[in-house]
Amino acid sequence: DTAVSQTPKYLVTQMGNDKSIKCEQNLGHDTMYWYKQDSKKFLKIMFSYNNKELIINETVPNRFSPKSPDKAHLNLHINSLELGDSAVYFCASSQRQGNSPLHFGNGTRLTVT
Amino acid sequence: GESVGLHLPTLSVQEGDNSIINCAYSNSASDYFIWYKQESGKGPQFIIDIRSNMDKRQGQRVTVLLNKTVKHLSLQIAATQPGDSAVYFCAENKHGQNFVFGPGTRLSVLP
Numbered sequence: 001d002t003a004v005s006q007t008p009k010y011l012v013t014q015m016g017n018d019k020s021i022k023c024e025q026n027l028g029h030d031t032m033y034w035y036k037q038d039s040k041k042f043l044k045i046m047f048s049y050n051n052k053e054l055i056i057n058e059t060v061p062n063r064f065s066p067k068s069p070d071k072a073h074l075n076l077h078i079n080s081l082e083l084g085d086s087a088v089y090f091c092a093s094s095q096r097q098g099n100s101p102l103h104f105g106n107g108t109r110l111t112v113t
Numbered sequence: 114g115e116s117v118g119l120h121l122p123t124l125s126v127q128e129g130d131n132s133i134i135n136c137a138y139s140n141s142a143s144d145y146f147i148w149y150k151q152e153s154g155k156g157p158q159f160i161i162d163i164r165s166n167m168d169k170r171q172g173q174r175v176t177v178l179l180n181k182t183v184k185h186l187s188l189q190i191a192a193t194q195p196g197d198s199a200v201y202f203c204a205e206n207k208h209g210q211n212f213v214f215g216p217g218t219r220l221s222v223l224p
Binding site: 004033040041042043044045048055090092096097098099101102103104105106107 | 121145147149151154155156157158159162200202204206207208209210211212213214216217
């Protein structure tokens with residue numbers, strides 16, 4: 001029944017590794033997103049994606065790349081992980097971009113050692 | 114009371130009292146606003162929204178007030194309960210662009 005589900009919930013890895021976080025939504029929404037939440041709880045948009053357009057926050061390093069196999073999935077792939085990548089990553093979806101509420105997953109806590 | 118510093122601003126209220134959480138938004142052109150509640154270990158959860166053509170909107174035990182003149186949004190929670198303890202975020206949106214989130218306020222409900 002979970003509307004937006006992401007896996008894994010916890011991810012601990014070493015610097016330099018490549019990892020992926022998966023996200024799926026069963027709401028039939030057109031747009032999906034990835035947000036990063038830092039240790040101070042600040043939420044920042046990383047990507048928004050619908051079947052037509054990928055919008056990238058220009059501050060996101062190109063080591064981060066979203067991959068969408070279909071409308072219901074938006075995975076986040078991270079290359080060459082760095083200590084500063086440690087954060088909680090949230091996937092979200094909305095019916096329409098910007099004009100309807102975001103529905104968030106429960107987050108993936110990434111710890112880079 | 115409310116404390117602001119290096120840590121997340123915290124609002125402490127007695128159980129049963131009303132809570133008011135404030136948010137100053139940044140863009141005078143923003144036309145859609147949402148309040149989210151985030152409990153520990155979970156993602157932000159939608160509480161209530163309001164569009165710029167309204168000043169007030171009520172939900173179950175919650176009211177959102179929008180003052181466009183001073184770019185201020187508030188969330189009022191009536192008869193605050195222990196289950197209301199969480200971090201609350203306001204989010205603003207301009208013309209269908211991506212939402213921008215405020216820094217968050219931690220609400221602590223005292224028994």
